[in-house]
Amino acid sequence: MRSTGSATRSSTLARGAALAALLLLAPAALALAATFEERTAVCLACHGQGGQSLIPDTPSIGGQPFFFAVAQLFLFRRGGRANTAMNEVAGPMTDDDLRAFGEWVSKLPPPRPPQEPADPARLKRGAALVRQRPCTSCHNPDFSGREQMPRLAHQREEYLLRAMREYKSGARIGYGSSMSEELIGLSDADLQDLAHFLANLPAR
Amino acid sequence: MTASKTRRRLLVAFAFTGLVSMTLPATAQQQPAPAPKEEEVPFWAIGKPKTGPGAALAPVPAFPVATPADKLPIAKMKLPPGFKAEVYAANVFDARGLRQGDKGTIFVSSLFGAGKVYAIVDKGGTREVKTILEKMELPNGIEFNKGSLYVATPKAITRYDNIEAMLDKPGDPVKVYDDLPGDIPHGWKFIKIGPDGKLYVPVGAPCNLCDPSSDKYAHIRRINLDGSGMEIVARGVRNTVGFDFHPKTGELWFTDNQRDWLSEDMPNDELNHLTRPGKEHFGYPYCHQGDFLDPEFGWGKSCADYTRPAALLGPHAAPLGMRFYTGSMFPAQYQGAIFIARHGPWNRTKKYAADIVVAHLDKNGKVTKVEPFLTGLVENNSYLGRPVDVLVLKDGSLLVSDDHNGAVYRISYSK
Numbered sequence: 001m002r003s004t005g006s007a008t009r010s011s012t013l014a015r016g017a018a019l020a021a022l023l024l025l026a027p028a029a030l031a032l033a034a035t036f037e038e039r040t041a042v043c044l045a046c047h048g049q050g051g052q053s054l055i056p057d058t059p060s061i062g063g064q065p066f067f068f069a070v071a072q073l074f075l076f077r078r079g080g081r082a083n084t085a086m087n088e089v090a091g092p093m094t095d096d097d098l099r100a101f102g103e104w105v106s107k108l109p110p111p112r113p114p115q116e117p118a119d120p121a122r123l124k125r126g127a128a129l130v131r132q133r134p135c136t137s138c139h140n141p142d143f144s145g146r147e148q149m150p151r152l153a154h155q156r157e158e159y160l161l162r163a164m165r166e167y168k169s170g171a172r173i174g175y176g177s178s179m180s181e182e183l184i185g186l187s188d189a190d191l192q193d194l195a196h197f198l199a200n201l202p203a204r
Numbered sequence: 205m206t207a208s209k210t211r212r213r214l215l216v217a218f219a220f221t222g223l224v225s226m227t228l229p230a231t232a233q234q235q236p237a238p239a240p241k242e243e244e245v246p247f248w249a250i251g252k253p254k255t256g257p258g259a260a261l262a263p264v265p266a267f268p269v270a271t272p273a274d275k276l277p278i279a280k281m282k283l284p285p286g287f288k289a290e291v292y293a294a295n296v297f298d299a300r301g302l303r304q305g306d307k308g309t310i311f312v313s314s315l316f317g318a319g320k321v322y323a324i325v326d327k328g329g330t331r332e333v334k335t336i337l338e339k340m341e342l343p344n345g346i347e348f349n350k351g352s353l354y355v356a357t358p359k360a361i362t363r364y365d366n367i368e369a370m371l372d373k374p375g376d377p378v379k380v381y382d383d384l385p386g387d388i389p390h391g392w393k394f395i396k397i398g399p400d401g402k403l404y405v406p407v408g409a410p411c412n413l414c415d416p417s418s419d420k421y422a423h424i425r426r427i428n429l430d431g432s433g434m435e436i437v438a439r440g441v442r443n444t445v446g447f448d449f450h451p452k453t454g455e456l457w458f459t460d461n462q463r464d465w466l467s468e469d470m471p472n473d474e475l476n477h478l479t480r481p482g483k484e485h486f487g488y489p490y491c492h493q494g495d496f497l498d499p500e501f502g503w504g505k506s507c508a509d510y511t512r513p514a515a516l517l518g519p520h521a522a523p524l525g526m527r528f529y530t531g532s533m534f535p536a537q538y539q540g541a542i543f544i545a546r547h548g549p550w551n552r553t554k555k556y557a558a559d560i561v562v563a564h565l566d567k568n569g570k571v572t573k574v575e576p577f578l579t580g581l582v583e584n585n586s587y588l589g590r591p592v593d594v595l596v597l598k599d600g601s602l603l604v605s606d607d608h609n610g611a612v613y614r615i616s617y618s619k
Contacts, residue, residue, distance in 0.1 A: 067267065070267070070268055070269065071265075071268045074268035074269060075268075095269040095270065095295075098268070098269050099269065099272075134255075134259040134260040137257060137259075137260035138260055147586070148265055175265055175268065176262060176263075176265050178246075178249070178262035180246075181245055181246055181249050181262075184245065
């Protein structure tokens, strides 16, 4: 099944509302946190234990490249990437904070693949798209990412899809300049297959 | 093209610029993803191959915060014997153009990342980096003259008088000149006052490759310091981001960045020499590197009709700032030679350059050789630093700006 059912959507919305309340508390919690470890606990409250997110639309951050992590915090800090919670969290960060959190994120373990089995047909279509496009020349053949280009392997599927849709529409620009351009010519169904493939990336 | 389409095009084209962060409206994160809009290719990507390694090339973004002093790549730098590199100032995010004031202040411009102009001031042994102007649009072009700092954006040139006495609170800018097209692509400036007392101002081609009117684009013009008397001195100049005037002849020498996407090794970027102001055309977009007709715009043209480069500086090498060496510190062989900062290519799968080269001239003003001077900043096909501009200090040492790390280095010589 390719489309999201309305029941799933409403439960996502309910979780989203609960999440929004949690997110609004994050900046306040961060202000109270004194040590670096306490500050990272605020990050993990949403991004999950070990950086593996269990919350829809909230990405796993483990194993992201240092440059990518710093660049995203930089964009959140200056409002170049819009997200209420992250803009507030990153707003007061110093350059030293950006480097320290970037370093910490890069050393968290990469996310594990989901436990639910993947759809073989969609995996196959996703793999074919990856072969046709230059994805791996920036994101690496194992999708581990490098420099300002993120790790995509085993990222949350709905987050990957959202990110690609935002790049495609121009709602998200990114720090590097090429992502929206790379998605030209892909349909929304293609993006769904790509997200499914990357989230369930098979072992090579 | 509608205003919003233009705006989005610029945002996409310069995502890595930080401009985005100044102009992007806040959108709530939990909104549904917007419906796809008309798909647009950013200007730099027009002509990109559809497949193969070339398809993955894009401008190389700088690191988003300045590199701390103790992490700067000083130990990686290679210089000829007797020369030494040191950190002159760290934490100069997006450091680009360099100028020195009469009282010794070093002014540093920036481009995509910072939108600022900095002043580095000596506080008796320690140096302080002050932000003196901010929220400027691509303020790459700066010049210092008679106590005033000139700042050029793609749209306008303004002047801040008595600046060295007002670093903590510069006065209101005085408009010098704004008869500029203001395009973002290749619209950022390098400016310099010539021995004729006029301000030289380039207007780049608003594209990778196009054939606009040479009265409007792809030229270098000069103006009087009150903005009057504009005349075009050199045509067929795609995108110069560095020039200087020969210390003896006063003639203009300039670097020029050539078109992208032709191939890995073509065309070379250029060092050019203007001998007949107003009468010379340097080839763009018809002839590249003096001997290669463009596959699209070169039909029916002849390279013999255009001024040939004084030297070739390497394919996609991105030569930017350059200065004739007129100091007394370096050995005699460098006297009157040109130090050129090469930023290093983005439009090439194999990265190289990101260095300082020296062009040596003979008595007749011909380039005899171009040799490496400061190297070592390319490792594993990535940049450890990217030189942008050079400046000969009064003591004869050479400053080098690096926008990749947000730093300024000093090169000195002792026997």
